[in-house]
Amino acid sequence: MMIFRTMRKVWATDPRVDPNPLVYTILTVGAILYPVWAQISTGGQGDFLISVLADAGVYILLAIGLNVVVGFAGLLDLGYAAFFAIGAYTYAFLASDHMVVTPLGEAIHLPFWIVLFIGLFVAAAFGLLLGAPTLRLRGDYLAIVTLGFGEIVPRVFKNLSVWTSGVNGISALDKPVLPLWLQGPWSGDSLEVVQNFKIISPMAFYVIMVLLLGICVVLVNNLRKSRVGRAWMAVREDEVAAAAMGVNTVRIKLLAFAIGAAFSGFAGSFYGAKLSLVSPENFGFTVSITILVMIVLGGMGNIPGVIIGSLLIYWVTFLFLPALPPLANEWATKIGLGGLVPPNGDWPGIGEEMHRLQFLIFGIILVLTMLLRPQGLIPSRVRQQELTRGVTEDQTIEDVNAETTA
Amino acid sequence: MTVAPSQPAPQMAPASQDFILKIEHVTKRFGGLVAVDDVSFDVKRGEVFALIGPNGAGKTTLFNSITGIFPPSDGRVVFNGRDIAGAKPHQAAALGIARTFQNIRLFEYMSALDNVRVGQHCRTNSKLWDSLFKTPRERQEERTITDRAMELLTFVGIQAHAENYARNLAYGQQRRLEIARALATRPQLLLLDEPAAGFTPQEKVELMRLVDKILAEGITVFLIEHDMKVVMGISRNIAVLDHGELIALGSPEVIRKDQRVIEAYLGKGA
Ligand SMILES: Nc1ncnc2c1ncn2[C@@H]1O[C@H](COP(=O)(O)OP(=O)(O)O)[C@@H](O)[C@H]1O
Ligand SMILES: [Mg+2]
Numbered sequence: 001m002m003i004f005r006t007m008r009k010v011w012a013t014d015p016r017v018d019p020n021p022l023v024y025t026i027l028t029v030g031a032i033l034y035p036v037w038a039q040i041s042t043g044g045q046g047d048f049l050i051s052v053l054a055d056a057g058v059y060i061l062l063a064i065g066l067n068v069v070v071g072f073a074g075l076l077d078l079g080y081a082a083f084f085a086i087g088a089y090t091y092a093f094l095a096s097d098h099m100v101v102t103p104l105g106e107a108i109h110l111p112f113w114i115v116l117f118i119g120l121f122v123a124a125a126f127g128l129l130l131g132a133p134t135l136r137l138r139g140d141y142l143a144i145v146t147l148g149f150g151e152i153v154p155r156v157f158k159n160l161s162v163w164t165s166g167v168n169g170i171s172a173l174d175k176p177v178l179p180l181w182l183q184g185p186w187s188g189d190s191l192e193v194v195q196n197f198k199i200i201s202p203m204a205f206y207v208i209m210v211l212l213l214g215i216c217v218v219l220v221n222n223l224r225k226s227r228v229g230r231a232w233m234a235v236r237e238d239e240v241a242a243a244a245m246g247v248n249t250v251r252i253k254l255l256a257f258a259i260g261a262a263f264s265g266f267a268g269s270f271y272g273a274k275l276s277l278v279s280p281e282n283f284g285f286t287v288s289i290t291i292l293v294m295i296v297l298g299g300m301g302n303i304p305g306v307i308i309g310s311l312l313i314y315w316v317t318f319l320f321l322p323a324l325p326p327l328a329n330e331w332a333t334k335i336g337l338g339g340l341v342p343p344n345g346d347w348p349g350i351g352e353e354m355h356r357l358q359f360l361i362f363g364i365i366l367v368l369t370m371l372l373r374p375q376g377l378i379p380s381r382v383r384q385q386e387l388t389r390g391v392t393e394d395q396t397i398e399d400v401n402a403e404t405t406a
Numbered sequence: 407m408t409v410a411p412s413q414p415a416p417q418m419a420p421a422s423q424d425f426i427l428k429i430e431h432v433t434k435r436f437g438g439l440v441a442v443d444d445v446s447f448d449v450k451r452g453e454v455f456a457l458i459g460p461n462g463a464g465k466t467t468l469f470n471s472i473t474g475i476f477p478p479s480d481g482r483v484v485f486n487g488r489d490i491a492g493a494k495p496h497q498a499a500a501l502g503i504a505r506t507f508q509n510i511r512l513f514e515y516m517s518a519l520d521n522v523r524v525g526q527h528c529r530t531n532s533k534l535w536d537s538l539f540k541t542p543r544e545r546q547e548e549r550t551i552t553d554r555a556m557e558l559l560t561f562v563g564i565q566a567h568a569e570n571y572a573r574n575l576a577y578g579q580q581r582r583l584e585i586a587r588a589l590a591t592r593p594q595l596l597l598l599d600e601p602a603a604g605f606t607p608q609e610k611v612e613l614m615r616l617v618d619k620i621l622a623e624g625i626t627v628f629l630i631e632h633d634m635k636v637v638m639g640i641s642r643n644i645a646v647l648d649h650g651e652l653i654a655l656g657s658p659e660v661i662r663k664d665q666r667v668i669e670a671y672l673g674k675g676a
Contacts, residue, residue: 219538225529225552226537226544227523230516234524237513244473244507245530246499246591255534 015286023304023378024217031210035203051202054315056286058271063294063310064216064303065263070292071301072229073256074236075135075316076143079150085283087124087268089117089157092278094118100165112176114197118268123265124258127312131257148287158280175200176208176273205274208267212270212392215302216263223259225301230258239240290317297369308377316365323359325351425484426451426595426626427472432481432491434467434650436461441467443650444481449595454617454627458640458661459647460670465630466508466620468647473505474498481562500528504593508600513531514573518564518583521572522555525590558586564617578609584676585616589625596620598629602636614640638662646670 014127028133035054039048046163062084092098095117134145157164164170181197181204199205223229229253234242243249272278274347290313297307329351332340343349348356369377420651427449434442442464449455457465471478474495477666478653483491485501493501495545498521513521530551536544559565562582567575572583581601600619602610617627617640631637638646638658646654648670654661661667 196463222540223534223537226548227527227532228534230520230524232528233516233520234513236525239516240475240495241507241511241513242524243504244475244494244499245525245587247497247524248494248496321459 054206054209058309061267069260073232077146077349079146080286081283082150082153083123084268085266087265087270088278091269091272092162092331095174098170119269120262120266124262127261131254135253137372154280156284171277173276249324299379328354428484431480432478435479445652453642456641456644464645465651502594504591505597512572519568525587542626562586
């Protein structure tokens with residue numbers, strides 16, 4: 001937390017100093033060192049740790065995409081996981097044996113890289129379909145409609161019987177294949193170039209994930225600083241004024257929505273390939289909310305903040321909270337409260353109690369973070385100003401307005 | 407510097423046409439309320455035209471009807487010989503009508519420079535693809551956009567505040583920024599809704615000078631203003647609205663002597 005305090009201080013004194021380059025540097029160096037650290041600290045058994053971070057990468061990808069919709073264009077999308085599901089199922093349909101059991105009767109095995117982009121476009125198309133009628137309406141309606149869409153999509157996949165195998169989901173999805181791959185000591189092999197390399201090792205997934213993330217960050221930053229990005233922010237700030245300045249607001253919002261969906265679909269396809277399994281359970285409302293929390297907590301609108309927020313929330317929801325019950329047992333024993341560990345009458349035992357309290361604890365963590373740092377961990381400077389300055393300036397402007405219209 | 411279209415805006419009218427804007431029997435109702443009632447007048451190309459009237463007379467509503475924010479319930483808005491009633495706001499902007507707002511509507515959490523950059527949206531055409539991959543074309547266009555935005559900020563005299571958030575500018579600077587942003591759309595007709603509201607006499611003089619400069623660029627100015635000194639000083643023709651009705655129309659001399667205007671508006675000591 002020290003680093004945040006320093007950053008905040010620099011920020012307060014010189015608004016031109018931008019912490020983002022520093023955060024990007026730390027993230028890049030961290031991404032390179034992490035696998036090394038994981039392997040060394042576990043004595044070569046670090047595959048699990050590497051795999052976990054590759055999974056977190058999927059969520060980072062999702063958060064970066066949702067940030068375009070919510071952070072840039074100011075559209076509240078509460079059903080973002082629906083597009084994630086669409087991407088994942090697209091991969092399952094097009095890259096597994098599953099189609100054999102459907103009326104189609106024949107398996108489809110398209111290459112991973114192609115399906116990634118099909119997933120992207122299919123999700124974007126659904127984004128357009130959903131957005132076209134709803135983005136004409138006011139913001140609140142969009143939130144409700146997306147909420148509904150997010151509930152419907154997993155249910156549809158659950159009930160398409162033989163096409164999706166219902167609750168069982170679809171398994172044994174194809175592993176991605178790289179046309180070329182350099183093998184070496186890092187994967188425990190001798191140095192050689194291999195063709196049609198089947199990606200199974202977590203390390204390979206990790207490398208691909210980091211590269212994809214790097215590309216996405218560059219592209220989204222390009223967008224942010226472009227004509228399109230400015231139009232998004234203008235719509236977020238004042239839709240009427242944006243329209244009067246010549247921005248076709250419906251179209252520009254639709255574009256943000258479709259790009260967000262595209263990210264989600266892309267991430268979904270990748271996720272399907274990595275897990276080799278899709279099931280309707282993985283795409284519920286909590287997923288949409290988790291991603292939203294990631295960007296709000298990290299600093300809405302600011303990509304490095306969003307990445308940090310994603311990592312943190314991923315760690316809390318998928319690693320810390322599940323590990324809490326055994327941890328609680330251990331700590332209780334350590335500090336001499338071992339009596340709390342076993343169940344006793346109404347008392348379910350501290351581990352079970354922690355398990356039941358997961359969401360409460362998660363909520364407390366969120367509330368505390370937002371109280372301590374309402375602008376997000378690494379906010380865009382917009383939010384920074386919004387919350388630290390301007391209140392008095394606002395008032396003077398309103399006063400003048402009041403005077404002149406009175 | 408030039409603020410006027412360097413290349414003619416798409417639907418440029420023949421130069422011979424005298425009237426840039428013809429309001430023909432425009433009516434706007436909000437439920438039972440008739441905010442603008444069968445109003446007709448013409449704005450000449452290259453003049454300063456003023457619209458005055460007491461609060462609630464329907465002036466802003468008329469601006470909203472012209473710019474497509476609230477399309478008129480009835481009547482025609484003829485811009486450059488073409489009926490644009492019912493056009494969407496962004497279409498009106500693309501045709502060459504720009505505006506400012508009575509209660510300033512800047513993009514508050516964007517820099518002054520970015521505000522003016524957004525104004526150029528409808529005169530630039532980088533596509534998603536160009537932006538994603540920063541193609542040479544897009545880079546070139548971005549440079550042009552930035553240069554022009556700086557020129558416009560200089561034109562209205564707030565270039566020193568280019569990097570500040572719009573919301574952190576002083577009140578008078580915000581009004582100027584709104585004008586710069588509107589000019590960025592390369593308008594032929596500029597609508598100013600009470601541009602001098604809340605200004606000191608000194609600031610009003612500066613604003614009048616700015617209007618002259620805009621006029622010199624070949625842009626027609628159509629403004630709503632309460633201060634009679636400002637209105638009489640810069641406008642060639644004046645229309646007076648009261649309760650949504652046009653009660654007088656003519657040169658400042660005619661308006662000053664008009665009995666109904668004196669009763670309805672000047673008489674109230676405005
Ligand atoms: N969006 C709206 N909905 C309902 N009534 C409106 C709306 N906008 C303006 N009005 C009404 O129309 C009348 C004219 O308002 P306005 O055009 O703002 O007057 P002015 O600009 O001349 O002061 C007022 O009575 C106002 O209350
Ligand atoms: Mg008004």
